[in-house]
Amino acid sequence: MIEKILVAVAGRGLCEEMFNMLMDIPAMQQTSVTVLHVVPPQVTSDGMADKLEEGGKILAQAVQSLKIDPSKVNPRLKQGDPKTTVCQVAEEEKSDLVIMGSRGLGRLQSILENSVSQYVFQLTSRPMLLVKDDIYVKKIRRVMVALDKSESAKQSLELALSFVKEVSGGQIILVHVTKDLTGKSTEDLTATAEKDPVLAPAVALAKQMGVSYRCISATGKPGEEICRIADEVNADLLVIGSPDRRPNVAKNFLDLDRLLGNSLSDYVRVYANCPVLLARTVVG
Numbered sequence: 001m002i003e004k005i006l007v008a009v010a011g012r013g014l015c016e017e018m019f020n021m022l023m024d025i026p027a028m029q030q031t032s033v034t035v036l037h038v039v040p041p042q043v044t045s046d047g048m049a050d051k052l053e054e055g056g057k058i059l060a061q062a063v064q065s066l067k068i069d070p071s072k073v074n075p076r077l078k079q080g081d082p083k084t085t086v087c088q089v090a091e092e093e094k095s096d097l098v099i100m101g102s103r104g105l106g107r108l109q110s111i112l113e114n115s116v117s118q119y120v121f122q123l124t125s126r127p128m129l130l131v132k133d134d135i136y137v138k139k140i141r142r143v144m145v146a147l148d149k150s151e152s153a154k155q156s157l158e159l160a161l162s163f164v165k166e167v168s169g170g171q172i173i174l175v176h177v178t179k180d181l182t183g184k185s186t187e188d189l190t191a192t193a194e195k196d197p198v199l200a201p202a203v204a205l206a207k208q209m210g211v212s213y214r215c216i217s218a219t220g221k222p223g224e225e226i227c228r229i230a231d232e233v234n235a236d237l238l239v240i241g242s243p244d245r246r247p248n249v250a251k252n253f254l255d256l257d258r259l260l261g262n263s264l265s266d267y268v269r270v271y272a273n274c275p276v277l278l279a280r281t282v283v284g
Contacts (some may be wrong), residue, residue, distance in 0.1 A: 001162070005033045006095040006126075008086050008116075009062040015099045016065045017137040018129060018275055021236075023067050025140060026166035032072040034093050035062050038082040052077070083119040090126045097277075102130040102269065121242075121269065121278065127159075128242075129277045130269055137275065144173040144235035146226045146268070147198050152241025156279040157202050160239045164211050171212045173233050174202045177226060178219040193217035223267030235274050240265050242278035 005022075007015050022028050039055040042048040055077050063075050074093075078085050090098050102117040117130055131137060145160040147153045157174075164170035176198040193215035194203050206213040214233070218225050230238050242265035269276050 002028060002096040002159075003031055004093055004095050005031055005097045005099060006036060006086075006090050006093055007033055007062070007066075007099045008036050008038070008082075008101075008120075009058060010037070010101055011058040011061075012101055012133065013062075013065065014101050014131045014133065014135075014137060016062050018099055018131045020065075020067045021137060021140050024167075025163050027162045031068075032074070033066065033068060034074040034076055034089065034095070035059060035066070036076045036078065036086065036089050037062070038085045039077070039079045040082060041079065048079070052079070082116045083123070086116065086120050087124045090120075090124055095126050097127050097129060098124065099129045099131065102132050121266070125280055127278060127280050129275060131275045132273075135273060135275065138236045140236045141167060141169050142171050142173060142233060142236050144175060144230055144233060144238045145202075146222075146238070146240040147174060147176050147202055148241075149198060150241055152279055154241075156239045156241045156277075157205065159277070159279055161206065161209055161211055163237070165209050171214060172206055173214045173216065173229075173235060174199050174206070175216045175218075175226065175229055177222040177229075178217075179222050180219045223264050223271065226264075226268055227271045227273070230272050230274055237275050237277060238268065238272050239277045239279060240268055242280055 005019065007019050009015055019033065023031070037055045037059040039048075039051045042051055059075050059077050063073055066073060076089065078089065086098065086100070098120065100117045100120060121128055121130070140163060143160045143164050145156050147157060160172050164172045176196050193199055196215070196217040199215050199217060203213060203215060216229055216233070218229070226238070226240070265278050269278065
């Protein structure tokens, strides 16, 4: 259940558009929102004053654009490092979802260019909805969820179903890709997808909830296949599990294998051509 959303705004308007699309979903009607704009440290006091004034205008415009009762909006203008500040505020507010913009940079490029969304993705334990600068935000009708046997996939399914169940014309697209990193056995198994042991429980749950569904089963490189299928079905939103694998003692240390390319959810974050919601599960 999503009751508290943190929207980190930067003046481009995409996160606000994404939030407004979520507000069209009946299950989101009780949601409250914190709108955050972070002003990085400046060299001079005059520079800081100018940036704070600019940031105040960005925050005011963002709040004005949100389609929600103003009493449910908590605007926050903060000064500091955007990467750590977003994470801190998400914890302070106990946010159920963080919405952020993303330039869609590759993993190494994200590190070299000090990408805020990449670092928040890495360091927060909160679910995230990433909206790339170059995508078109649409009304949420077709929600695709990538499934495997993990706990985070189960959470993804529950979240996706909660979005679709009361949406007029809504459909959940259940996808399972069997890993074949060679790419040599890429195969569409959709004809028998409902019998896929990973998808069958999801189908049963969708039927139980009266949700319209579609099944797709394939083999290949999971990241590439998931992004390809999202394009093919014209998904409005892609939900994928993103387990937080670090023990608590290592929360402040970067997990470089995830940053540099071994994370399926990170691959999808970069290459999917629709908004991506990363459902998080703390492990260990």
